[in-house]
Amino acid sequence: MSGAARSLSKDEAFEEVLQLQTDGVILLEGAATADQVSLDGWDPVLAQKSNGNVAGVVIRYLPSGTLTSGTPSGGSAPDRLDPRNALALIRLCQWLSDNYGVTELYHLGISGGGTDAEGNPRVDCHGQGRAVDFAGVRGSTADAGEFGLTVRDDWGTADTTFTPGGDWPAGTGENVQYRLDDPAADQFAAGFFRDVYAFITSEWQDRSDGPDDPGGSSIGEHSFVMNPDHPTSSPGRPNGREAHRNHLHMQIGKTGTE
Secondary structure: OOOOHHHOOHHHHHHHHHHHHHOOOOEEOOOOOOOOEOEEOEEOOOOEEOOOEEOOEEEEEOOOOOOOOOOOOOOOOOOOEOHHHHHHHHHHHHHHHHHHOEEEEEEEEOOOOOEOOOOOEOOOOOOOOOEEEEEEEEEEEOOOEEEEEEHHHHHHOOOOOOOHHHOOOOOOOOOOOOHHHOOOOOHHHHHHHHHHHHHHHHHOOOOOOOOOOOOOOOEOEOOOOEOOOOOOOOOOOOOOHHHHOOOEEEEOOOOOOO
16 A cells, blocks of 8 residues: 555546556446546445445445434445545545444545535535545444444543533633543443544644645644544634534645645
């Protein structure tokens, strides 16, 4: 495997995505270029089409952000992706499957395109297919058995010593840490999200928005990976920890238009 997806050029990432298709790991849909790729559902084990299957993990939209209400969509592989983001997503699916027996990934937005609040084409990192809003997973391990975890249910609303009632107290400011470090927290969820965060910071932007980003932040530190314990507090706005209680936002490159 080459370096972090964020460190690659679009051409380099596209070549690796094409190789993964040749190797039978994924399937591309329609015309693909170094500017934009769309994934198709493909089961790499059975070597046949499978709705939403990306490298062995079925991707589903979960509009409620929780497994306690609402229903995930049918499997749907994401479209109109920057090839760097597509490569990072494929690698994440492989890692989730290999390390946690994950069979389904839930999200609140991956595909590029769409419009903004004024109806104009969206040209930020989401609109350009460079971002993922990760909501949770379902899977099975020998030790834990079958499990379903979401950022909202098992992290962002967790009632801990640090977050009584499920949120950081007023006036906390930047003085945050990973709330699931509380010994009383669910330790399987704590380990899972800690590991997922570390993987995300190894592929998507972490400490900077450039390709030479060193990565390696810990939950609670400043990062481009937005999460429920991010030090940036911005109630009522889309860019603080309050807006990310139900998902992890990760991106390739700048937040605005590239």
